[in-house]
Amino acid sequence: MAQSVLILGGGIIGLSCALEATGLGFRVTVVEESGFGGQATGAAAGMLAPFSENPDGFDPFFRLCLDSFMQYPEWVREIEEISGERVELSASGSLNVAFHEADMLPMQTRLQWQRPYCAQMEWLDESRLHSVEPRISRKAIGALYCPAESHVFAPKLAIAAEEACRRAGVRLVPHAGPLSKLEVTKASGVSVTMGDAQTWRADRLVVCTGAWSGFLQEWIRVGVPVHPIRGQICAYDAGLGEVRHMVFSSQAYWVRKDDGTIVCGASEDVAGFDRSVTAQGIERLTRWSGRVFSFLEGKTPVRSWAGLRPATLDGRPLIGEVPGCPEVIVAAGHYRNGILLSPATASMVGRLLLAKTDSQGNAFSLERFNRTAEKERSR
Numbered sequence: 001m002a003q004s005v006l007i008l009g010g011g012i013i014g015l016s017c018a019l020e021a022t023g024l025g026f027r028v029t030v031v032e033e034s035g036f037g038g039q040a041t042g043a044a045a046g047m048l049a050p051f052s053e054n055p056d057g058f059d060p061f062f063r064l065c066l067d068s069f070m071q072y073p074e075w076v077r078e079i080e081e082i083s084g085e086r087v088e089l090s091a092s093g094s095l096n097v098a099f100h101e102a103d104m105l106p107m108q109t110r111l112q113w114q115r116p117y118c119a120q121m122e123w124l125d126e127s128r129l130h131s132v133e134p135r136i137s138r139k140a141i142g143a144l145y146c147p148a149e150s151h152v153f154a155p156k157l158a159i160a161a162e163e164a165c166r167r168a169g170v171r172l173v174p175h176a177g178p179l180s181k182l183e184v185t186k187a188s189g190v191s192v193t194m195g196d197a198q199t200w201r202a203d204r205l206v207v208c209t210g211a212w213s214g215f216l217q218e219w220i221r222v223g224v225p226v227h228p229i230r231g232q233i234c235a236y237d238a239g240l241g242e243v244r245h246m247v248f249s250s251q252a253y254w255v256r257k258d259d260g261t262i263v264c265g266a267s268e269d270v271a272g273f274d275r276s277v278t279a280q281g282i283e284r285l286t287r288w289s290g291r292v293f294s295f296l297e298g299k300t301p302v303r304s305w306a307g308l309r310p311a312t313l314d315g316r317p318l319i320g321e322v323p324g325c326p327e328v329i330v331a332a333g334h335y336r337n338g339i340l341l342s343p344a345t346a347s348m349v350g351r352l353l354l355a356k357t358d359s360q361g362n363a364f365s366l367e368r369f370n371r372t373a374e375k376e377r378s379r
């Protein structure tokens with residue numbers, strides 16, 4: 001009989017891993033504490049921006065982002081085909097806008113090292129910038145243009161991924177309540193109890209619980225250093241004016257969505273697990289909106305919301321087996337790029353489930369925090 005896989009957490013990472021695992025022939029169950037669609041996932045702006053998100057230089061994280069980005073069109077096509085839902089993948093391209101000469105040098109350095117991976121990337125001077133993005137502030141003096149970058153509508157991606165999982169035969173268990181017990185034994189695999197009601201058993205467990213993933217430490221005594229960073233974000237009525245590209249400034253970004261809004265994000269607050277929206281958080285976004293697009297000056301967003309990004313100590317995700325406990329795989333800590341990184345994460349988890357690779361040597365494994373883990377175990 002096929003091996004069974006239990007996935008904890010029904011955000012985009014859990015759903016992507018579930019779809020991959022079921023495609024590889026595993027019997028898959030996803031158990032979600034509340035509703036499917038995730039917490040950070042539903043809040044995300046949905047930008048697929050491997051170049052804009054990696055300004056500093058080539059490293060394994062950039063390679064992971066790029067790899068995931070390359071997989072995206074085919075991955076989305078499959079999800080749309082299986083689910084019958086649309087995720088609104090939009091090849092808008094992006095502009096990283098400079099307002100001062102001091103902004104230009106790092107962007108031009110970026111252009112040098114990134115162009116081999118994106119041949120169409122180029123520097124736009126002031127007049128070309130204003131011709132491709134006519135409503136941007138006249139104070140903008142140039143921009144790094146990346147025609148390849150794109151975006152999806154994250155809440156729709158989550159709906160489509162959930163439906164694709166259902167149709168592909170994944171067992172989906174929403175509103176399972178809080179985790180009350182987790183046991184791992186070499187002989188009988190993994191056993192997870194939610195609330196005081198139901199227990200699920202499986203050969204392997206994949207933990208995809210986003211910002212809440214630190215809970216694992218209580219049950220397996222291995223530190224999983226993930227913490228929440230709140231992102232506050234808002235949306236304007238797109239009827240106010242035109243935004244053609246994903247536009248990044250040093251303080252905020254703007255992206256037009258097919259639902260008739262311009263989404264503007266996002267704060268990065270340390271606020272524990274508090275998901276409330278604050279006047280201060282949104283005020284910073286509205287102030288910058290007016291500076292970058294004058295038609296947004298003084299306008300009130302039609303909606304504002306917040307989500308908790310799952311952050312790690314080094315800003316890179318955790319994708320790998322728990323040291324000394326190969327029955328448990330962690331796929332969490334995707335911070336600002338979990339939507340982008342979903343296909344690549346699912347592929348990595350699939351390879352781990354097939355035991356085609358182990359976590360050691362993988363730049364995203366828990367091994368890099370191993371010293372912490374070992375210390376925790378010996379307590």
Ligand SMILES: Cc1cc2nc3c(=O)[nH]c(=O)nc-3n(C[C@H](O)[C@H](O)[C@H](O)COP(=O)(O)OP(=O)(O)OC[C@H]3O[C@@H](n4cnc5c(N)ncnc54)[C@H](O)[C@@H]3O)c2cc1C
Nearest residue numbers: 009011013038039040041046047210231307337338339340
């Ligand atoms: C404002 C904002 C903007 C963003 N913009 C972008 C963007 O443009 N591009 C991009 O790539 N990324 C973006 N991100 C980041 C992205 O949203 C996250 O990295 C990604 O959604 C993480 O997905 P996840 O499935 O790990 O977490 P989540 O979506 O948070 O899902 C985790 C799930 O686990 C469940 N859970 C928790 N504990 C348990 C338990 N014990 N048992 C069972 N279930 C449990 C939760 O209920 C939740 O449903 C943004 C995030 C925010 C907040």
